[in-house]
Amino acid sequence: MNQEEYVPIYLNISQCVGCTACMQRCPTEAIRIRGGKAAVMRERCVACGECIRVCPHHAMEARVDRLDQVLGKYKYTIALPAQALYGQFPGIKTRSPVLEGLRRMGFDEVFEVATAAEVVSAATHYELAHGSIPHPILTTVCPVVLRLVRIRFPSLLPHLLNYRSPMEMAARWSRQLASRKTGLAPEDIGCVYISPCPAKCASIQDSIGTLKTALNGIVSVAEVAPRLQAVMDGIEDEESFPHSGAAGVGWAISGGQAAAVGESNNVVASGMENLIRILEALEDGKLSSVELVELSACTPGCVGGALTVENPFIAAARLRKMMQGFGPSVPVSDCPVEDMRWEKTPAPSQVLRLDEDLSRAMEKMDRIRALADSLPGMNCGACGAPSCKAFAEDAVTGRGHGARCVFRPDTPEHEVL
Amino acid sequence: MVREYTVYGNDFVRAGEVSGKIKTILKGLGYPPEMIRRAAITTYEAEMNMVIHADGGRVRASFSPEEVVLVFADQGPGIADLNLAMQAGWSTASETARQLGFGGGMGLPNIRRYSDALDIDTKVGTGTTLTITIRPGGRNL
Incomplete structure (x- = not known):
């Protein structure tokens, strides 16, 4: 799209x-x-x-897609559960009921995104030591960070880790393995990500570094979790078949990626306000002695995504406890690592620019300030804009819609235009 | 287009606000990203210098399509030895400032490195005025 x-x-x-x-x-x-x-x-x-x-x-x-839309659409369907899914259930000690439960729900196979996260971690470790991306390298697994950098911090674009996300890698990898195993054509295999957040869905629609996504659908943790809960009964709650290790699963909690990459000279932040402050600091040159910056929009990491059901901190605690019972990661062969790098460079977005022409942009900025100064500055929102400044910006840039300030009814937007 | 701001001395809560405002303006006006980055680094360093060394001061930012001129004027102690101050790693920052992670001695060297023109007018006991010019398509980072 x-x-x-x-x-x-x-x-x-x-x-x-x-x-x-x-x-x-x-x-x-x-x-x-x-x-x-x-x-x-x-x-x-x-x-x-x-x-x-x-x-x-x-x-x-x-x-997001609905489960009913994706199950049964392909000859063979692979579930790609986000790590955050494991932390959603109060009654389980291991992830086995989740993985087995997904099969019971109708998926032919389950491939942990955590497994791909471990490969991306190893590649990032190598990139830090030998790559050409200027340090600090800014992680890009959180699509919100990617979008925000394009819009508000375009000067930081060269710092972005230009690797596909574990979600995207998991789809490419699992499809290849499944095609070999079943003899089915790759297009008959559906790869469905179970997502903790809307940004992941957005990232496959308007992917920033990837030309064409390998995913066939994205369903939400919020839809999957109750359905899983209903089929989990009786599944043995023991770590059994080969799983990814704690390194890959830990990505769901803020700081987990830096830990998996093995870079201790890092800055880790989560939550929109914090990540904006860190990006400001990076732009101001304050983090020049840092090697890796890991940012996630949600607190404390992906377990806090808007499409999850459990309290984020409870989910994180549960996941940490679960991870203590993990064995070492089981290497899975044949990851298409040659396909890990983005094939296009993200371009800066011009959304914040007031005008293509600098002189006209300055005129507009002066008019915005004059109008904003005449408003009460209460940011009450009654006009339909989030702040008096936004109201003024909308009016001057032609985004206004004739709404008036309730305190200054003599200042209709259309008069200012 | 001109904007003027006050920087408050030894106020580490407000520190960085003026450079933040200038950055927001640069982005709204649509200057190229590489220039915004250089402007961000130089204004932040110059603002911090005023906070740490000069008990604050005034900032005047003039924007035109050709260039952005940033004048940082303070009535602080002045710089006794400008050559030393321009050396990387040399600093007269207080213990307090150092404990807060400042005073690395990279302020003026970074300002010189990232600006397209830099003029320093300083007199001991009177104050310092930095005039920083940044141009779109100027030097590369």
Whole structure:
């Protein structure tokens, strides 16, 4: 799908009451209230899922596939569970009931994304020592970070780790193995990722470094978890068949990737506000002595994704405990490592630019400031913009929609244009 | 287009706010990313110098399509030996500043390295004025 057409978050319009909760919390000011309903500006959305989390009416939804749409669509279907899935269930000690349960639900095979994460970790370790990416290397497994860098920190694009994500690698790898095993053509094999967050879904739609995704579908942890719970009874809760080790599974918790890569000179941060501060610091040259920066939009890492069901900290604690019982990772052969590098370089986004022409951009910026200065600065949101400054920006850049400031009804947007 | 700001001396909570505001303007105006990066590093270093050494000061930023000129003027102690100050690793930062991770002696060397033109007007006991010029398509990082 074309990047400009795709909106990762959509509004269930009958549920939305226009309360401004999502608009006030959106970290990139991508939401406005228009005609009493929330509207997402697709080019600014980083798919972090904060609006999904905070909407009291559950009107914001991620664009994900439904299980019924993907199961049975291919001759052979592989489940690719995100590591965060393992931490969702209160009653289990190991991941065996999850992996076996997915088979019971109708998947022909389960391939742990954690296994691919271990290969990406090893490659990153090598990249740090021998690669040409300027340090600190900025990890890219969190698609929100990728989107945010393109929009707000384009000068940091050269620092991005230009590897495909474990999710994407798991799809390529498992399809190849399954095709060999079953004799089926690769296109008859469906690879379905079980995702903790909307950003992963967005990342296969408008992939930034990958030309064409190898995934055939993405379903949410929130949909899968209760269905899994229902089929888990009676599955032996012991670590049995070959699994990935703690290194790969630990990626679900903030700091896990740096640990798996084996780089101790790192900065690890999670949560939108923190990661924005770290990106600012990186831009200011403050982290020049650091080798690796691991950022995730959710706290504490992917276990806190907006499409999970368990409390993120409980899920993280459970996962840590589970990991203590893991054996060493079991090497899986034939990972298509030659296919790990992105095939395209992400271009900076021009979303924040006020005008193509610098002089006109300056004029607009002055007008925005003058208008914003005339507003009360309460950021009440009643006009449908998240702040007085955003209201002024919308008015001057022509994004306005005739809304007025309730405190300055004499300042309609259309007069300012 | 011109913007003016105040930097507050020894205030490590506000420190970095002015360079943050200037960065936001540069991005809104659409200057190229490589130039924004150089401007970010130089303004941050110059702002921190004022916070650490000069008890604050004033910043005047002028934006034009051809260049961005950033004037950092303080009434601090002045720089006694400019040659020494321009050497990497040399610093007169206080113990407090060093404990906060500053005072690495890279401030002025980095400003010189990342700017397209740098003028330093300093007098002991009177103050220091840095004039930093950054141009789109200027030197590469």
